[in-house]
Amino acid sequence: MHNFQFVRPTSIKDAIRELESDEAQALGGGQTLLPTMKARLAAPEKLVSLLAIPELRGVRLDGDVLWVGGATTHAVVARDGAQAFPGLARLAGQIGDPAVRNRGTLGGSLANNDPSACYPAALLATGATVVTNAREIAADDFFDGMFGTALDEGEIISAVRFPIPQASAYSKMPQPASRFALVGAFVAKYPDGVRVAITGASEEGVFRWSQAEAALSADFSENALRGLSIEPEGMIADIHGAADYRAHLCAVMTRRAVAGAI
Amino acid sequence: MVRVAMTLNGNQVSGDVEERTLLVEFLRGPLAMTGTHVGCETSQCGACVVHVDDMAVKACTMLAVEADGACVTTIEGMAGPDGTLHPVQEAFREHHGLQCGFCTPGMVMSAVALLKENPKPTEAQVREYLEGNICRCTGYHNIVKAIMAASGQLAGADSARPGVIDA
Numbered sequence: 060m061h062n063f064q065f066v067r068p069t070s071i072k073d074a075i076r077e078l079e080s081d082e083a084q085a086l087g088g089g090q091t092l093l094p095t096m097k098a099r100l101a102a103p104e105k106l107v108s109l110l111a112i113p114e115l116r117g118v119r120l121d122g123d124v125l126w127v128g129g130a131t132t133h134a135v136v137a138r139d140g141a142q143a144f145p146g147l148a149r150l151a152g153q154i155g156d157p158a159v160r161n162r163g164t165l166g167g168s169l170a171n172n173d174p175s176a177c178y179p180a181a182l183l184a185t186g187a188t189v190v191t192n193a194r195e196i197a198a199d200d201f202f203d204g205m206f207g208t209a210l211d212e213g214e215i216i217s218a219v220r221f222p223i224p225q226a227s228a229y230s231k232m233p234q235p236a237s238r239f240a241l242v243g244a245f246v247a248k249y250p251d252g253v254r255v256a257i258t259g260a261s262e263e264g265v266f267r268w269s270q271a272e273a274a275l276s277a278d279f280s281e282n283a284l285r286g287l288s289i290e291p292e293g294m295i296a297d298i299h300g301a302a303d304y305r306a307h308l309c310a311v312m313t314r315r316a317v318a319g320a321i
Numbered sequence: 322m323v324r325v326a327m328t329l330n331g332n333q334v335s336g337d338v339e340e341r342t343l344l345v346e347f348l349r350g351p352l353a354m355t356g357t358h359v360g361c362e363t364s365q366c367g368a369c370v371v372h373v374d375d376m377a378v379k380a381c382t383m384l385a386v387e388a389d390g391a392c393v394t395t396i397e398g399m400a401g402p403d404g405t406l407h408p409v410q411e412a413f414r415e416h417h418g419l420q421c422g423f424c425t426p427g428m429v430m431s432a433v434a435l436l437k438e439n440p441k442p443t444e445a446q447v448r449e450y451l452e453g454n455i456c457r458c459t460g461y462h463n464i465v466k467a468i469m470a471a472s473g474q475l476a477g478a479d480s481a482r483p484g485v486i487d488a
Contacts, residue, residue, distance in 0.1 A: 065323065065340040065386045093382050094363055096341075106340075108387065134376070156453025157431065159364060161376040162383065236365065238452065 060096045064105040069112060071192050071217060077107045078213040085109055085215060087130060087167025090159050109166070115217055118143075123223050129166030129216035136165065145321050146227030147185075150177050150245065153231060155238050166216035172264060174205045174295065175239035179265035180229060182219060183256035184245035190218040205264050224248050226279075230315035231259075232308050234299050241300050244268075244312035246320055252276040255313055260294050260305045271313050281314050325389045329354070330398030338385050345369045345380035347388075348395060356396035356426050360455070367454030370427035370434075371395045377434035379453070396426035399433070409433050409471045416475075418467035420458035428454050432468045441472055 068074040078085060084103035086092055087110070095101045109115055115130035118139040125144045127136055137152035137160065154160055154168075154177050168178045169189065182189070182198040189196040192215045201209050210216070224247035231243035240259035247254050253275035255268045274283040289309045294302035326335035329352065336351045348354045348371070357380055360368035364382040371380045372394040399407040406414065409432050419425045428451070435442060435450040442450070447468050448461070456464060469475045 060341045062339050062341045065384065067386075089384070089387070090364065090382055093343075093384070097362065106384075110387070156367070157434065157450055158367065158370055158377045158379045158453050159382075161378050 060093075061099070061102045063103055065108070066105065067108040067111045071112060071114060071215060074107055074109060074112060074215060075192055075213065077105070078215070080105060083107055083213070085170070087164035087170075088132060088162035089167075090155065090163040091167065091171050091173065109215065110164075115166070115215075121220075125221045125223055126218055127165055127221065128218050129169075130164050131166075133160035133163050133165070133168075144221060144223050144227075146224065146229060146245070146247065147181050147221060150181050150229035150231075153177065153229070153233075159238075165219060169201070169216055169219070170208060170210060172202055172206050172208050173239065174261070174264045175234070175237075175241070175243075175259040177229065177231065177240055177243055177258060180240075180243050180245035180256040180258040181221070183265050183267055184227070184247040184254045185221045185224060186254060187222065188220045189216055190220060191216055199267075202265050205262065207264070222249070225250065226320040228316040228319040228321060230312045230319060232312060234259075242305055242308035242312050244309065244316045246275065246313060246316040248275070248279055248320065253279060255316075257289075257309050257313070260289075260309050262293055262295055268309065268313065275317065279317065279320075281317050284310065284314050284317065323386055325385050327388050327390065328392045330394055340384065340386055342385045343381055344371070344373075344378075344383045344385045344388050344393075347385035348380060348393075354395050354397050358423055358426055360423065360427075365453075365455065366424070367427040367431060367451075368424050370430040370454065372430060372434065375437070377431055394430075396429060399429060407433065409436065409468065412467040412471035413464070416463050416467040416470055418460070418464045420456075420460045424454060424456045424458075428456065428464055432464075432471065435468070436472055441474060442468075444469060 082104035086106040086108045109130045115128045117128045119126040120143045133151040133154045137148050141148040187198045189201050227247040229245045231240045234241045242259040245256045255271045258265045289306045291302040291306040294305040296302040322337045358368035360366035362381045364379045369380040373391050447465050
């Protein structure tokens with residue numbers, strides 16, 4: 060790892076100022092960024108830790124919306140979100156392992172947009188809103204292909220607002236070494252319809268499965284998914300799973316999520 | 322270089338480190354606390370698990386500067402001042418919860434964190450909690466058994482100790 064300057068501002072304003080310099084990089088819990096830097100795939104000149112900014116941390120119930128601060132760890136979401144939004148809390152409780160969940164943050168995961176990360180599925184399936192220091196971005200507009208997002212240089216995810224569904228669940232087939240999703244499906248049922256988002260499968264990153272959404276909106280049951288499938292074309296193919304296997308898992312994980320929705 | 326100060330196993334410690342210094346490097350190098358092991362350095366294996374402000378973290382995937390001002394506990398801080406083993410350490414000894422011992426510091430630190438969160442875990446919960454701790458001797462059975470025993474849930478512990486020969 061190349062050396063860098065390290066700063067730990069205590070307000071969003073100070074963090075934005077620190078991020079203005081060239082080659083500065085925001086740091087959440089570092090569970091992806093630090094391994095990336097060790098492998099010299101990233102070499103920022105300055106790391107700006109966001110963990111000492113109180114307004115970026117915590118989970119709050121705000122009517123029928125769950126507000127989660129950008130620097131909130133997965134462990135805290137799993138614990139403090141459990142009552143209001145069990146589907147999201149259970150997703151957070153399946154990320155990595157306990158020690159990783161004590162460091163990794165919601166904002167860090169989203170800003171990185173790993174095509175196999177779990178959180179993007181929750182945002183897309185709930186139609187969540189990403190709140191940054193500058194604006195609000197709908198989940199449908201936030202994710203932009205593998206490792207790509209709508210975030211501008213130096214923009215910080217201050218929070219995410221999740222509309223709480225009537226019922227939801229996340230079902231994931233973990234890749235056992237990395238514990239990322241080989242394929243994960245998040246299903247969320249609202250009074251005006253059902254949304255389904257799939258992570259880990261597509262070369263384009265997280266996506267909505269509109270065919271399943273239409274079927275489940277008409278009939279929220281496993282039966283409604285019978286006969287529906289996703290084409291292997293465009294699916295990720297690697298040593299962990301072929302494209303047709305991932306395509307198959309999309310349907311299986313969606314079915315399991317519907318069966319487990321709470 | 323930057324000054325880092327922390328409470329380590331109840332003692333005030335400090336040192337000057339490069340910003341890129343990992344917490345585990347700071348512990349094992351300048352502080353000479355070599356009980357915390359480095360297995361993979363890619364946050365897979367869990368041999369480097371320590372507690373930072375009472376939370377289990379992988380010390381290979383945290384910077385020393387991030388632990389500035391924190392309370393850090395390592396395996397060296399588990400036993401009492403007179404050398405009395407922590408109940409989890411004692412259970413590992415009693416139930417043969419280690420073979421080569423390389424993963425043991427991380428296993429013990431994870432187990433202590435688990436029992437603090439969940440004093441009476443099921444065996445399945447123990448196994449799930451240890452997902453980020455790898456034992457390449459594959460001695461998981463007795464590790465899980467030791468943790469169940471440390472939580473006071475192993476019925477007839479003395480009569481069921483495969484692998485332990487009573488002298």
